[in-house]
Amino acid sequence: MSLAGRRIIVTGASSGLGAATVRHLAGLGAGVLAVARRGDRLERLAHDLADAPGRVVPFRADVTLDVDARAMVAAAAEAFGGVDVLVNNAGSEVQGPIDALSDADFEGMFRANVVSVVVCTRAALGELRVSRGAVINLGSTVVSRPPRGRFGYVASKGAVEAMSRALALDLGRDGIRVNVIRPGIIPSELRGMTEEAERAKLATGVAFGRQALSAVGDARDVAEAVAWLCGAGGRWVTGAVIDVDGGFTLGAADVL
Numbered sequence: 001m002s003l004a005g006r007r008i009i010v011t012g013a014s015s016g017l018g019a020a021t022v023r024h025l026a027g028l029g030a031g032v033l034a035v036a037r038r039g040d041r042l043e044r045l046a047h048d049l050a051d052a053p054g055r056v057v058p059f060r061a062d063v064t065l066d067v068d069a070r071a072m073v074a075a076a077a078e079a080f081g082g083v084d085v086l087v088n089n090a091g092s093e094v095q096g097p098i099d100a101l102s103d104a105d106f107e108g109m110f111r112a113n114v115v116s117v118v119v120c121t122r123a124a125l126g127e128l129r130v131s132r133g134a135v136i137n138l139g140s141t142v143v144s145r146p147p148r149g150r151f152g153y154v155a156s157k158g159a160v161e162a163m164s165r166a167l168a169l170d171l172g173r174d175g176i177r178v179n180v181i182r183p184g185i186i187p188s189e190l191r192g193m194t195e196e197a198e199r200a201k202l203a204t205g206v207a208f209g210r211q212a213l214s215a216v217g218d219a220r221d222v223a224e225a226v227a228w229l230c231g232a233g234g235r236w237v238t239g240a241v242i243d244v245d246g247g248f249t250l251g252a253a254d255v256l
């Protein structure tokens with residue numbers, strides 16, 4: 001598969017799934033604007049990928065701010081001549097039950113996970129209308145199978161999912177596709193866990209009550225799904241919610 005000539009913005013590119021997605025898309029030949037607040041990390045990523053088939057341009061922005069989102073889209077248009085795909089991957093989580101989570105943390109998650117999608121998608125609309133492009137939003141399988149103590153994050157990702165389906169309908173007239181990828185449990189900074197720890201859990205059988213497959217999810221698994229939606233394979237796919245979760249939503253209940 002080649003994404004040569006595709007012009008893609010990836011938010012939340014300074015770590016985890018976003019960084020892996022940038023690596024994968026650049027490996028397939030795409031031009032990628034890599035966006036986050038930690039500019040040093042973006043510079044390092046772009047430097048690491050200097051020899052990739054595609055071109056990576058780092059861009060520092062807070063995706064919750066309209067002014068930054070507009071500058072981000074302008075930078076992509078200037079670097080690549082337009083925008084074909086916006087990947088709204090940036091997000092954050094603060095865990096806690098309803099009587100412990102502060103209003104500031106709850107609202108912060110909605111800003112990072114939901115308002116960012118509105119602000120960035122709106123900023124990219126002009127370019128996406130020209131390219132008849134696509135928006136890919138990162139949801140989460142916790143929406144279908146909520147873990148305890150994470151209601152605020154679950155609510156924010158539920159909003160992303162519902163909004164994406166509504167936007168798919170609204171923007172379909174412009175030829176713009178809007179889809180959601182819902183990762184399952186994948187080691188990352190956001191989850192505060194390492195791949196080794198996760199692998200160890202699976203080895204002792206602890207995680208089998210959680211998902212169907214024993215393999216640990218990898219950021220690359222999500223990147224592969226993003227790439228498919230960016231390419232010709234996704235041409236007739238919109239309003240879809242695609243789970244990349246090792247069967248987490250099946251709700252394994254081996255403990256019964």
Ligand SMILES: NC(=O)c1ccc[n+]([C@@H]2O[C@H](COP(=O)([O-])OP(=O)(O)OC[C@H]3O[C@@H](n4cnc5c(N)ncnc54)[C@H](OP(=O)(O)O)[C@@H]3O)[C@@H](O)[C@H]2O)c1
Nearest residue numbers: 012014015016017036037038062063090091140186188190
């Ligand atoms: N890992 C999982 O198991 C999992 C499961 C389901 C869904 N997801 C979703 O997948 C996405 C990526 O998660 P991850 O696991 O890769 O987390 P991560 O490693 O913590 O990465 C989050 C990214 O979002 C960026 N970000 C946060 N707030 C931002 C803001 N205001 N402006 C710009 N960038 C911002 C961070 O960059 P800066 O701090 O440098 O700005 C970072 O690059 C998130 O939407 C998450 O909810 C992850």
